[in-house]
Amino acid sequence: MPMVPRRRRSPEDVQAAAPVEGRRQVLLAAPRGYCAGVDRAVIAVEKALEHYGPPVYVRKQIVHNLHVVSTLEAKGAIFVEETDEVPEGALLVFSAHGVSPAVVQSAEDRGLRTIDATCPLVTKVHREAQRFARDDFDILLIGHEGHEEVEGTAGEAPEHIQIVNGPEDVDKVQVRDPERLIWLSQTTLSVDETMHTVNLLKERFPTLQDPPSDDICYATSNRQAAIKKIAPTSDLVIVVGSANSSNSVRLVEVALEYGAKAAHRVDFANQVDESWFEGVRTVGVSSGASVPENLVQDVLRLLAERGYGEVEEVVTAQEDIIFSLPKEIRSALKAMGDSSQGRGGRGGRREPGPSN
């Protein structure tokens, strides 16, 4: 299916443009959709299937997107919750969200062959946790308890890490020595809300140290910055992304915070509710970091059918980050004589297959 045509605008143009009476339009946020870590993880599973043949087991959803998971399942991937569901000696891929050392050990104990598709930016946070635990710091990990990424990072040093879900947890924090105290975070949080939590923590612990570099990743920050630009002039914002995708859910919250009159998340275009369009002239559209572009195009086609055919893409940043594929895949490709040798994907616009 052809892409829906669109014009490009800078954020300043959007602010300057007064809404025209009766005109229906779409403001399409950019960047949106696939990040480099998701692209890499999806390609890792695809290449594993090509090279080793099905079944390839994947611990947890490789990335938090229903469409991506079902597309890979159709190709022979089997998604499991834990390593003990994988037959001994089989091939297991660890998802982009990362795993704790205990999970790696349990895979080793079962004699599994593994491919680690953890996003390098999650691995960076793991390394920070290891380093500050070694230096005997107390680590306040801001993130959502129960999220796979937080479980993986906390598992690096459980005796040093306390999880802080948000402002409501600040009063519960107990530390041994405020002089040896640092905060780290999940990569996919709201930038504003995280800084609010950090400020409250610093009121209690003025010596609290910042991470060596931002833990909230470039993709999460960029998608939030883009939606902040389109939200104030949008009567309705539609975010494409799955319910368990932290960064997609944050985009809905940020859109509402920054002035969108309404904001909804959908997995697929067929979940868009007709009642949302009542009195709506401008529709903002974005997608989470685990969402292939074809799902956004489905939403744009649906909007065009309802009279919102004029699409302005509002670009707030360019992304050209590509991560090299996991080393196990690079070696396999080299052995196959693949000339790309696993230099990762094509960034934010790659699609894993036809939409549902």
Ligand code: SF4
């Ligand atoms: S959202 Fe950020 S941390 Fe997560 S996979 Fe993408 S780049 Fe990596």
